Amino acid sequence: MAQTVSIKEVARLADVSVGTVSNVLNRPEKVAEGTRIRVQRIIEQTGFVRSESARQLRAGSSRMLAMLVLDMANPFFVSVAKGAERAARDAGLGVMLPQYATTLAARGRALPWPPARSAGCWCGSGRPYRGCHGG
Structure with a gap:
């Protein structure tokens, strides 16, 4: 069974903060193009899938x-x-x-x-x- 990749691991591999990874996922227009491309590449390579329930818990809201x-x-x-x-x-x-x-x-x-x-x-x-x- 494949191991789940966390947002922290994506941030570490891309050499950015967790907040930057979050911005790439939620507000890509706020991230410099080079950084955005690097983070997106790591996301694709690792197969990272964000946890919607974790996002909702942190945000205190639900969709x-x-x-x-x-x-x-x-x-x-x-x-x-x-x-x-x-x-x-x-x-x-x-x-x-x-x-x-x-x-x-x-x-x-x-x-x-x-x-x-x-x-x-x-x-x-x-x-x-x-x-x-x-x-």
């Missing part, structure tokens, strides 16, 4: 929306979910549809909801869910 759906067998809710997913994608966001949450909550077996850091916004399906925002 995910969570949507509780009462019944995915109901065409209305399917339509709403598709519209939400399309709008989120257009805004550069992802959508989680944990339908199980409402079913398990009704049985008293739900995992804590909303998830502590997975999603920054929750979209409900119209029925109060007592474990979410005190509803």
Whole structure:
């Protein structure tokens, strides 16, 4: 199994700071062309893939929306979910549809909801869910 390369290792190999590697990934226009090319080459050579969850933890934000759906067998809710997913994608966001949450909550077996850091916004399906925002 291949070993995962960290952003620190990319920075060391490129002889730059971790912040510079971060800028190459997130704000490349702020990095001098030669440095940017060198860091990008190291990223390609090492197969570095940034950890989106680590980035979100450090930033204290998420690019995910969570949507509780009462019944995915109901065409209305399917339509709403598709519209939400399309709008989120257009805004550069992802959508989680944990339908199980409402079913398990009704049985008293739900995992804590909303998830502590997975999603920054929750979209409900119209029925109060007592474990979410005190509803």
